[in-house]
Amino acid sequence: MKNKILQELMDQQGQYISGEALAEKCKVSRTAIWKHINNLRKLGYIIETANKKGYRLLENNSLLLPAEIQKHLTTKEIGKNIIHFNSIDSTNSYAKGIADKTPSGTLIISEEQLSGRGRLGREWESPKGDGIWMTLILKPKFPPSEGGKLTQIAAASVWQGINKVLGLKSLIKWPNDIVINGKKVCGILTEMSAELNQLHYLIVGIGINVNNEAFHNTIADKATSLFLEKGEKINRRALLCEILNAFELLYDSFVKEGTLKESLNICRNNSAILGKEVIIQQGANQAKAKAVDITEEGLLEVLTEEGKKTEILTGEVSI
Ligand code: BT5
Structure with a gap:
């Protein structure tokens, strides 16, 4: 019911609708309307009331509210179902808990994360209202071996969003970072649940x-934000919608054609490491190599110091 009321309010495009008209359209009492309006307000929607005129919904640019995002999406699957939190431990952890009973394309988004996670249980700093902290649940009919490729698709769509909305050229640092001026502005964490041959x-x-505007001491020298790089505050919603729209196009072509081609083009042409001497850390092992290419499988091809070409599945790469 609350979604029906929200839809009716949105259809008015900022104009008032009377409580009576709303009650009639939604086939509930005016008291029920009043209760649902209060619940919507608690979720962050700004709804004005005026005597004799009724209710009207104002735009809320400060929160990433589902209805505001969905207005600007051109997608068929991605973001059709959005769950928004003001605060949560981790959107990835929450997504895992509901993934079995949620449609593919569901987006979890939170204004802050109290225990945001990076790879290998590392911390991810996620302060309130400053960033985009989100998780997509996807259910493609792939074997598990394909799962890692989603990181490249996500990286390519974030790159496109930043490029289009801000006109900033970021670089993709395989496997899961986006950097600007050598500092990390985005990290991606792809996880999966699978049996041997079934995702x-x-x-x-x-x-x-x-x-x-700033970062914790421990990461201050290696993290940056789009605001710090661009020198002006960014509309998070516009950026988020652009990324989701881009993601669906790249994901769709991967699902339908089975190739990563378009995403790889973006990842290769805007790579922070290809053609460079890098240090690769895998567990306790560290090795120098030259980063040569990202393969069709989304792996990093390197030339070792011994002159051998080899492919790397994952790891920590530094320049
Ligand atoms: C990542 O891990 O880069 C993956 C980060 C994924 C975060 C998203 S937010 C939404 C969703 N929900 C979650 O709980 N997680 C995902 P990794 O490559 O392991 O890098 C982690 C390292 O980046 C940390 O050890 C810090 O050194 C650094 N770091 C932490 N917070 C950062 C931040 N906000 N910006 C830049 N670097 C950060």
């Missing part, structure tokens, strides 16, 4: 520092 679901977590 149940994929969880693609994306964290983007958008309007952060």
Whole structure:
């Protein structure tokens, strides 16, 4: 019911609708309307009331509310179902808990994360209202071996969003970072649930520092935000919608054609590491190599110091 009322309010495009008209359209009492309006307000929607005129919904640019995002999406699957939190431990952890009973394309988004996670249980700093902290639940009919490729699709769509909305050229640092001026502005964490030959679901977590003005001491020298790089505050909603729209196009072509081609083009042409000497850390092992290419499988091809070409599945790459 609350969604029906929200839809009716949105259809008025900022004009008032009387309580009576709303009650009639939604086939509930005026008292019920009043209760649902109060619940919507608690979720962050700004709804004005005026004597004799009724209710009207104002735009809320400060929160990433589902209805505001969906107005600007051109997608068929991605973001058709959005769950928004003011605060949560981790959008990836929450997504895992509901993935089995949620449609593919569901987006979890939170204004802050209290225990945001990076790879290998590392912390991800996610302060309130400053960033885009989100997770997509996807259920493609792939074997589990394909799962890691989603990180490249996510990286390519974030790159496109930043490029289109801000006109900033970021670089993609394989496997899961977006950097600007050598500092990390976005990290991606892809997780999955699968049996040997059957993928149940994929969880693609994306964290983007958008309007952060500063970072914790421990990461201050290696993290940056779009605000710090661009020198002006960024509309998070516009950026988010652009990324989701781009994601669906890249994801769709991957699902339908089975190739990563378009995403790889973006990842290769805007790579922070290809053609460079890098240090690769895998567990306790560290090795120098030259980053040569990203393969069709989304792996990093390197030339070792011994002159051998080899492919890397994952790891920590530094320049
Ligand atoms: C990542 O891990 O880069 C993946 C980050 C994924 C975060 C998203 S937010 C939404 C979703 N829900 C979650 O709980 N997570 C996902 P990794 O490559 O392991 O990098 C982690 C390292 O980045 C940390 O050890 C810090 O050094 C650094 N770091 C932490 N917070 C950062 C931030 N906000 N910006 C830049 N660097 C950060």
